[in-house]
Amino acid sequence: MGENKHIKELDAFAKKYVKEIPSEKLSLDFTASLMKKIAIENNAKAFNVKPLITKKGWMLIGAPTLALIFITFFTTEESILKLPKIEFNFLDKLPHINLFDTLSVSNITGYAVLFFGLLFFAQIIFLKKHFDKRFN
Amino acid sequence: MTNKTDQLYITKVINGDTNAFTYLVDNYKDMVFSLAYKMTKSREAAEEISQDTFIKAFKNLIKFKGDSKFSTWLYRIAYHTSLDRIKKDKKTNNTFQMNEITLNQIQSVENILEGIERKERAKIMESCLQKLSDDERAIIWMFYYDELSLKEIIEVTNLSEANIKVKLHRARKKLLTIVKENVEPELINHYGRK
Numbered sequence: 169m170g171e172n173k174h175i176k177e178l179d180a181f182a183k184k185y186v187k188e189i190p191s192e193k194l195s196l197d198f199t200a201s202l203m204k205k206i207a208i209e210n211n212a213k214a215f216n217v218k219p220l221i222t223k224k225g226w227m228l229i230g231a232p233t234l235a236l237i238f239i240t241f242f243t244t245e246e247s248i249l250k251l252p253k254i255e256f257n258f259l260d261k262l263p264h265i266n267l268f269d270t271l272s273v274s275n276i277t278g279y280a281v282l283f284f285g286l287l288f289f290a291q292i293i294f295l296k297k298h299f300d301k302r303f304n
Numbered sequence: 305m306t307n308k309t310d311q312l313y314i315t316k317v318i319n320g321d322t323n324a325f326t327y328l329v330d331n332y333k334d335m336v337f338s339l340a341y342k343m344t345k346s347r348e349a350a351e352e353i354s355q356d357t358f359i360k361a362f363k364n365l366i367k368f369k370g371d372s373k374f375s376t377w378l379y380r381i382a383y384h385t386s387l388d389r390i391k392k393d394k395k396t397n398n399t400f401q402m403n404e405i406t407l408n409q410i411q412s413v414e415n416i417l418e419g420i421e422r423k424e425r426a427k428i429m430e431s432c433l434q435k436l437s438d439d440e441r442a443i444i445w446m447f448y449y450d451e452l453s454l455k456e457i458i459e460v461t462n463l464s465e466a467n468i469k470v471k472l473h474r475a476r477k478k479l480l481t482i483v484k485e486n487v488e489p490e491l492i493n494h495y496g497r498k
Contacts, residue, residue: 174405174406174407174410175473177407177410178405178410178473178476178477178480179476181410181413181414181476181480182444182447182448182476182479183448185417185425185429185483186429186433186444186445186448186449186479187448187449188422188425188426188429189426189429189430189433189449190426190430191334191335191338191449192334192337192338192341192347192350193334193337194333194334194337194351194354195351198329198333198351198354198355199326199329199330199333201355202329202355202358202359203322203323203325203326203329205355205359206322206325206358206359206362207322209359209362209363210322
């Protein structure tokens with residue numbers, strides 16, 4: 169009951185004395201430093217790397233691919249397209265040439281190639297981190 | 305007039321003129337800072353909130369459809385950014401014992417305040433306002449200092465009209481009680497010295 173007593177008087181009291189409180193002032197360089205920050209944010213936005221293929225693009229590529237896989241799995245031996253069959257028997261009739269028969273690679277060359285490959289892939293991770301740092 | 309000018313600068317910013325944002329910042333920075341300061345009670349936090357508010361506003365300016373005033377829209381961002389900050393800082397509000405207020409009490413507090421110099425009075429009011437809870441202080445500030453309408457406060461806070469009215473009334477009562485407790489000893493001192 170007593171909750172709503174003297175609303176008018178309390179309202180007048182607050183109206184009069186709260187308005188007298190001086191408003192807070194920001195430091196003088198606030199606008200300048202804020203605009204600097206906004207400029208940095210804007211530049212970062214320009215550097216934002218957009219994926220070459222968007223999500224929509226992936227959907228457009230993925231859906232037909234999946235559909236194709238499912239069709240090949242679930243259709244019977246008979247092709248739905250009824251394309252003419254190409255015989256590859258003629259390849260057997262060609263003379264065999266084995267270029268790499270006589271080629272032998274030493275173990276040390278094998279390991280060298282293997283480690284070269286490993287380091288090559290390791291570089292990709294470092295390069296990615298490096299560019300991420302540059303653009304953020 | 306202000307709405308139209310604001311809209312003009314907003315369009316400029318959206319069209320790529322970043323510097324046009326300076327006009328909006330200069331126009332509203334004190335309003336944003338004051339609200340953030342009243343809510344957090346910390347100058348440092350309020351300055352950070354002001355910066356965050358304007359950066360958020362800049363990033364989302366394209367979403368501002370002009371259904372409400374730009375100042376209300378900005379106020380809303382500032383209010384919610386301050387609330388997030390308060391939640392992060394986990395400041396606890398003291399529980400407050402409030403007794404029934406009589407007309408006599410209101411008049412006697414007013415009489416005491418009238419006897420104090422305006423500058424000093426503003427200081428007392430400021431420190432008393434700080435003793436309210438965060439949401440009460442924010443609502444009092446919006447309603448009485450920045451003179452936002454109830455409709456605008458609803459828009460800013462997402463609270464219901466009834467809830468705001470209850471909070472506002474409680475806050476007024478609490479403020480009067482705090483002021484009374486603060487000025488009574490001063491009055492005793494004042495007369496004691498005479």
